[in-house]
Amino acid sequence: MVYRAMVADSDGRPRVGKTARELGVRTQDGGVRDIEVSNEGFVAPGTGGLSVSPGSIWNLPHHRRPRGMGRGSTGHASDKVFQLDPHLLRSHALALRLDKKAKERHAFIEPAAEVPLDVYENNLVTTRPEWTTAWP
Numbered sequence: 001m002v003y004r005a006m007v008a009d010s011d012g013r014p015r016v017g018k019t020a021r022e023l024g025v026r027t028q029d030g031g032v033r034d035i036e037v038s039n040e041g042f043v044a045p046g047t048g049g050l051s052v053s054p055g056s057i058w059n060l061p062h063h064r065r066p067r068g069m070g071r072g073s074t075g076h077a078s079d080k081v082f083q084l085d086p087h088l089l090r091s092h093a094l095a096l097r098l099d100k101k102a103k104e105r106h107a108f109i110e111p112a113a114e115v116p117l118d119v120y121e122n123n124l125v126t127t128r129p130e131w132t133t134a135w136p
Helices: 086-092 117-126
Strands: 002-006 050-054 080-084 094-098 107-111 132-135
Touching (some): 080 086, 086 094
Antiparallel strands (some): 002 050, 002 080, 094 107
């Protein structure tokens, strides 16, 4: 499983958006970027994507884990930790890539092939029903 702390929408699933606490990626100029976007508006494997933590909810960074989890968690108390089976990504034209700098703790959900940014973002949104609550 992979894990991500996010804001829950009214239906209990992750809220879609472009912040570090939503189901989506940040792409704005001048700010933090989660994925590199070409001048033509394309994204490709190996260039970043939706950040997740593989293996355990405890692999999430302290500042992402909701405070109520304990063990040094300092994230937003209202967030939930969601989980997703990475084997499901292929059916959404997505792939999981472990971060070579921290393979045990961080990974990216990336496009499986080069696609326009809006296609990648839509593919992420199509995973929404498959995210389930891991905590609380």
